[in-house]
Every structure is written in C-alpha cells, then in structure tokens.
Amino acid sequence: MKSLSLTKLLSFIMVLIVAIGLVGCGSDTSEEPKTKSDKETNDFTSTTIETKFGKVEIKKEPKRIVALGWGDAETALALGVEPIGASDWLAFGGEGVGPWLKGAYKTAPTILGTMELDYEQIASLEPDLILDVRSSGDQERYNRLSEIAPTIGVPEGGDNYLTSYQQQVQMIAKAFGKEKEGEQLLKDVDTAFAKAKEKYPQFTGKTVAVGAYTAEGWGAYVNGDSRVDFMTKLGFTNKEEIETQANGAFYIKVADEQLELLDADLTVILPIFVGTKEVTGNALYQKIPSVADGRSMIIDGDYANAFSAGTVPALLWAIDQLPAMFNKALEGGE
16 A cells, blocks of 8 residues: 555544435325424524634534544444545545444445545535544635535644544534434443453553554654543553653654653554554564563554544444453563
C-alpha cells in the first residue's frame, strides 16, 4: 500500500447521505394512523448544536447525511442512521467501516476523501446535514462545507482531531434527535471499561507509552488521543515525559536518538502502513528497556484499527479483545 503521511493516517472516517421517502397516509380522516416515517418526522424537535464555529440550528430531521470526520460515520451508524456519503480514514475499503460494523449498511455509502475533499462531489450528493465533528477544525474547510449544507464542525477545543468520542456521540445524537440513544451508547462504553478495569486491577498506576512507527519514523500519542484515552480508562498512566512535549497536539515525533522515551511499564506500538517486522527487526527498538524485558506489544490489523478508530462500536470490540493482550505483555509474555 502506498505510504501516507502520518497526519493523514491520523485523521478519520467517511461522508454519508441517506434518502428516506415518506409514505403517504392514504386517507384524509383524522383517525387514519400515521406511518412510521410520518411519526419520526413529527417527533423531531428543532435543535441547536454548539461548535467552535458558532451555533448550528437544525430545524428539520436530517435525511441525507454526509459523514466526513474521523469516526463520524461509525457514530451515525451506531445511532441507527445510515450516511449516504462517508470518509474512509483507516482505509478499510468497501463500505469504509471495520468488522465491528459489518452489515450495518443496507445501502453502501459513496466513499469520499478525508483531508483533501472533493467539494463538488459532496455537493452532488445533495446532503441536508454534514458531519465533520472529529476533524482538523480548519476554518476554510468548514466554510466551504457550510456553503453546501448545515455542517456540524468540531466542538470548542476539538481542533487537530481531539474531539473526544463522548463529544462526538453527544453532538451527533443531538443533531439526529437521538439524545437518549446517545446516552445509552456512552453508558455501554463506561460499563465495559469499568468491567475491564475491575478484571485487571494490576493496570492501575502502571505507566504506558503508546507509539507508532511509519515511513516517516517514530512517534508517540498523548492524552486526548483516543488510543491513550483507551489506556487511561483501563487504569494506565501515560508517560509524563511524553506528555510534557505535547504542546496541544495529539502526537509527538520521537527521534531515533530519543527512542528510550518509549520505555514504560508497558510499551504499545502501532505499525502504520509498514510491516510489523520493520518494527520488531529495528535494532533501536530492540534496545528499549521495556522491549528488551518483553513488556511490549505490537498492535496491528483489526486490533490496531479498533484501537485507533475511537468510536463506540470500535471501543466495545477493542475492550473485549485487547486487555488480556495488554496483561500478557505487561507480565513480559510477548
């Protein structure tokens, strides 16, 4: 696969739009029961979403959704709404979602760009709502999207893909008039994390370094990134020396001569568009104390995608899979 820049790899998910036709009642009498579509339309209440760019008012139930932000399409699907257009940030192919959402679409979405958007293509889908909730927070991007349709951009403080999954669910659920469903999704994740943390109390207080290796070299994630947030919810503490270099970013570069910065009680590495052997066979990587002790692990494939996606469906899948793997590595079992 062609190598991508790290920034591109860390941005994410698809643009979707759904067409839903209204079914006629077939009678003028007041006693005639309403169809499901009529009822859903009448139940929708005008709502206002607060964003970094100001307030966005949604007066009618959105029917044609384009989901452009990282994880926005998966969040919409988790709420029972199919976007008609979506961005495939993690290069899943097909419908642009991971195995945890296999079969979620009845109609495949049009797959759109991620960081570089074709605005004419988006406009051709005739969306009535655009989701760009976890994205760069770029003003020009937002302005151009808003010319096409009402656009839910990043929340205040959500620049550089730092919108949390909680904010993402709350904003999108509110836009759909599905706030109760959104609350339930967040409760499901909280419950899953709580059970995993209770099962593995040995994680609490242990330091972790979550790094990546790409064609551009090494790096590490910081608090606010979904991968680090995943680890802290299990009880781990992100390494302080990494945090001090964050400067508001979700990721820092780590030079070869600084690679011991990735040493921690547990070191977790994601190979991004490079082979796993390019990491394990790296002589500098092998010298990291935690790696030499066996307290490290490589996350790739579906595991890496779920760990990186940071959406409710991906989180629930990852919580079910990864803690046992972390525990084995923490004990030097790699």
